[in-house]
């Protein structure tokens with residue numbers, strides 16, 4: 066199924082001065098943005114700037130400590146059925162004795178409930194999702210025996226199986242070899258072309274340029290422990306400027322348009 070963008074396009078995600086955090090403590094703040102349906106947003110920022118926290122906020126798993134958020138026209142909790150997510154690789158437990166097919170099938174539980182039989186349509190959705198990431202032949206393998214790149218694609222198949230309108234991918238390119246990276250870039254473009262909305266966090270500006278329509282650059286707080294905040298948001302060619310990158314990546318080296326940019330930390334706050 067595709068979600069062809071109507072004209073004018075719907076808004077998949079909006080935030081108004083939103084802030085997210087844990088136990089009442091804000092970790093990323095001042096988020097005001099509208100993401101049109103069918104956009105692919107690269108979420109870029111240094112370690113600790115709040116990329117994962119923001120993605121968890123969209124899922125309703127991090128606390129909204131200020132402002133407001135609407136996901137697919139409703140609250141994060143109500144929107145969950147329409148949202149697929151790929152958490153960061155280090156948060157997964159690959160030791161469970163389950164097959165790849167079982168892992169992907171878990172992606173259907175949210176929409177059907179774990180106790181209802183999956184049925185023919187569900188099995189077809191699982192097969193389709195495995196085909197999509199090129200892993201159908203590995204369906205019966207134990208998940209923990211697959212390579213890191215294959216596990217990543219397996220989790221992506223789990224995120225896709227319930228036909229989500231919004232996909233949240235947390236650092237999906239980390240640790241991928243060139244072949245897996247190209248396949249994933251291709252898939253992100255394909256999902257976008259189908260009218261789905263994608264938010265993908267990455268440290269890699271090249272990925273943003275190759276697969277995304279929009280960029281949200283996050284900067285760390287001015288002092289250690291302060292929450293991250295946006296340095297820029299908008300269509301890629303407007304928002305991904307050297308100034309914004311320098312603001313976001315203070316005191317680090319990044320690459321933009323094949324140029325290596327070394328930025329220095331501002332002494333003023």
Ligand SMILES: Nc1ncnc2c1ncn2[C@@H]1O[C@H](COP(=O)(O)OP(=O)(O)OP(=O)(O)O)[C@@H](O)[C@H]1O
Pocket residue numbers: 087092110111112113114115116117118119
């Ligand atoms: N579950 C949690 N409970 C409390 N604080 C947390 C939790 N998860 C993250 N944080 C804190 O929130 C801040 C932002 O972390 P977050 O993981 O969102 O950043 P990030 O930009 O995704 O970083 P990275 O690029 O390293 O993954 C950090 O100070 C981190 O210590």
